Amino acid sequence: MTAPVSSTKRFAAWSGVPVLLGVLALFFLLHIAIGAKDLPLRQVVDAIFFPDPSVFEHRIIRDMRLPRAVMAIAVGSALAVAGALMQGVTRNPLAEPGLLGLMAGASFAVVIVSNTAGLAHLAVIPLVAALGALGAAVLVFGIARFAPGGATPLTLTLSGAAVSAFLGTCVSIGHLLNEEGFDDLRVWLTGTLAGRDIAVLYFAAPWLIGSLIVSLGLARQVTALAMGDEVAKGLGVETGRLKLVTLALVVMLTACSVALAGPMGFIGLVIPHAVRLFVGSDYRWIVPYSALLGAAYLLGVDIFARIVIRPQELSTGIITAMIGAPLFIYLVRQRSR
Amino acid sequence: MTRLQTHDLSAGYLKAPVLADINIAFPDGLVTALIGPNGSGKSTLLKTLARILSPERGTVLLDGKAIHSQTSKAVARTMGLLPQGPLAPEGLTVRELVAQGRFPHQSLLSQWSTQDQAAVERAMQVADVTSFAERPVDSLSGGQRQRCWVAMALAQETDLILLDEPTTFLDLKVQVELMELLRSLAHDAGRTLVIVLHELSLAAAYADHLVMLKEGKVVCAGEPSKVFTSAWLKEVFDLDANILTDPATGRRVCVPYANPKSS
Numbered sequence: 001m002t003a004p005v006s007s008t009k010r011f012a013a014w015s016g017v018p019v020l021l022g023v024l025a026l027f028f029l030l031h032i033a034i035g036a037k038d039l040p041l042r043q044v045v046d047a048i049f050f051p052d053p054s055v056f057e058h059r060i061i062r063d064m065r066l067p068r069a070v071m072a073i074a075v076g077s078a079l080a081v082a083g084a085l086m087q088g089v090t091r092n093p094l095a096e097p098g099l100l101g102l103m104a105g106a107s108f109a110v111v112i113v114s115n116t117a118g119l120a121h122l123a124v125i126p127l128v129a130a131l132g133a134l135g136a137a138v139l140v141f142g143i144a145r146f147a148p149g150g151a152t153p154l155t156l157t158l159s160g161a162a163v164s165a166f167l168g169t170c171v172s173i174g175h176l177l178n179e180e181g182f183d184d185l186r187v188w189l190t191g192t193l194a195g196r197d198i199a200v201l202y203f204a205a206p207w208l209i210g211s212l213i214v215s216l217g218l219a220r221q222v223t224a225l226a227m228g229d230e231v232a233k234g235l236g237v238e239t240g241r242l243k244l245v246t247l248a249l250v251v252m253l254t255a256c257s258v259a260l261a262g263p264m265g266f267i268g269l270v271i272p273h274a275v276r277l278f279v280g281s282d283y284r285w286i287v288p289y290s291a292l293l294g295a296a297y298l299l300g301v302d303i304f305a306r307i308v309i310r311p312q313e314l315s316t317g318i319i320t321a322m323i324g325a326p327l328f329i330y331l332v333r334q335r336s337r
Numbered sequence: 338m339t340r341l342q343t344h345d346l347s348a349g350y351l352k353a354p355v356l357a358d359i360n361i362a363f364p365d366g367l368v369t370a371l372i373g374p375n376g377s378g379k380s381t382l383l384k385t386l387a388r389i390l391s392p393e394r395g396t397v398l399l400d401g402k403a404i405h406s407q408t409s410k411a412v413a414r415t416m417g418l419l420p421q422g423p424l425a426p427e428g429l430t431v432r433e434l435v436a437q438g439r440f441p442h443q444s445l446l447s448q449w450s451t452q453d454q455a456a457v458e459r460a461m462q463v464a465d466v467t468s469f470a471e472r473p474v475d476s477l478s479g480g481q482r483q484r485c486w487v488a489m490a491l492a493q494e495t496d497l498i499l500l501d502e503p504t505t506f507l508d509l510k511v512q513v514e515l516m517e518l519l520r521s522l523a524h525d526a527g528r529t530l531v532i533v534l535h536e537l538s539l540a541a542a543y544a545d546h547l548v549m550l551k552e553g554k555v556v557c558a559g560e561p562s563k564v565f566t567s568a569w570l571k572e573v574f575d576l577d578a579n580i581l582t583d584p585a586t587g588r589r590v591c592v593p594y595a596n597p598k599s600s
Contacts, residue, residue: 223437224437226426227425227429227434230384231418233388234417234419234499235437235441235493236409236412236440236441237409280429280430280433281426282429282433
């Protein structure tokens with residue numbers, strides 16, 4: 001995969017990858033090292049590459065901290081790639097799984113199933129979340145389509161907000177009716193990487209990795225589609241099929257991240273926009289860079305969430321929203337000019 | 338037997354058929370202009386030729402095969418499309434845009450090749466956009482931008498190119514330059530061009546073959562010297578006009594006048 005650009009620019013586009021990988025590795029180690037008890041980086045590296053079960057710290061690292069770091073990477077890259085794909089295919093810079101209701105749909109479905117069906121098996125959680133995300137996506141696009149003016153960035157965002165609010169209310173009603181059952185989910189519903197069951201990661205991983213690989217493969221077609229349906233068709237893109245596959249990918253990526261960490265807002269908005277500043281408008285670059293930067297970003301945010309009000313920790317989703325909301329407002333203001 | 342033709346083609350949006358029983362053969366290696374009043378179906382015809390719309394009945398034949406039964410990519414290697422008023426994503430550079438024209442020639446396994454690179458350089462040279470190749474498309478003037486899109490279609494290296502009103506919103510000088518470029522693609526490079534045009538005099542001056550549509554039907558077709566006449570313009574456009582011949586170039590020009598009886 002090389003870029004259709006001059007040799008100097010091609011070098012520049014590639015050169016970011018090792019830098020980003022380095023940052024990602026550093027954040028990964030720091031993320032593991034920082035915690036209730038800070039550990040030296042040396043010990044973190046030892047625990048990963050030369051684990052010794054008799055060392056207490058090694059067990060903490062491998063059983064508790066490593067899974068959380070891996071989840072941060074998985075969720076960060078999944079949401080960033082989902083956002084990038086949505087923005088490309090809908091040609092809507094405000095498209096993002098959270099804003100367009102997919103996250104609310106996924107969390108609603110998870111909440112309902114885990115409360116009514118009792119303890120639903122962890123293996124089905126990603127699929128339940130996917131059904132919820134798909135339902136919400138269809139609802140949001142359906143409402144926007146029949147709004148005056150059709151599915152514009154504005155009507156999509158509005159119907160996304162309406163559907164999210166509605167589903168959020170449904171979750172609240174369930175909470176009032178069944179306080180104990182919902183208490184476990186209260187923190188999860190703000191988006192968190194704390195205390196998650198590692199088993200969910202095993203069940204989500206195949207879907208997540210598969211979706212990321214297909215996303216990388218489709219990136220070239222997304223660039224063509226970002227120039228408009230007619231141009232893309234003229235270039236030989238099967239636009240209808242591409243849109244369906246992309247919807248499936250976005251639903252799966254969102255569902256996996258919600259199953260892992262609850263609704264983590266705005267990552268899909270912040271990361272692709274940041275990536276575009278460096279690599280331009282070609283999704284062959286935007287998708288892989290979004291995956292890397294999204295992973296590094298969520299690791300960084302999660303480190304921050306754990307040290308800012310020590311010894312307590314803040315919900316990670318609250319911080320991603322606090323960073324994402326101003327960017328969202330900025331983008332809306334830019335468009336309304 | 339020409340490479341692109343339609344056979345009893347009917348098409349349209351939803352339940353309102355716009356085109357009825359169209360039979361046209363587009364002459365190879367020449368410029369065909371589709372003209373007609375608003376709502377005559379000329380853009381619908383182009384979109385059906387380009388597979389953006391599916392025919393209700395009849396077929397579009399490309400090299401003797403029904404176009405809507407071929408894969409999108411196979412068609413895109415033979416026939417390119419420049420739709421009306423395309424928009425480049427924010428920040429996309431000219432070179433990146435032109436490179437998109439190589440899409441149908443690439444696959445997941447064979448990505449960017451030296452052949453692709455050469456095709457992009459050639460296309461940019463022919464369309465004269467090389468001097469601003471690294472600039473974002475959205476920072477250019479309307480005429481420059483349209484040349485970039487033509488370059489993208491050229492990089493696709495197709496024998497046939499469909500263009501939907503490529504001269505709209507351009508200055509007259511830029512329109513003429515663009516039409517000169519398009520005509521040279523046909524006459525010098527042997528490509529077949531089908532262009533929807535709004536400007537009658539531009540069509541008469543640059544097309545080798547004129548197709549006049551009215552209410553979804555082909556009213557007449559032929560060389561401008563045969564069909565670009567007062568009588569046909571009256572019939573198709575309900576336009577009163579004199580046709581003059583430019584003594585320098587031999588091209589036909591239409592000069593409309595208001596008919597006192599109808600005003």
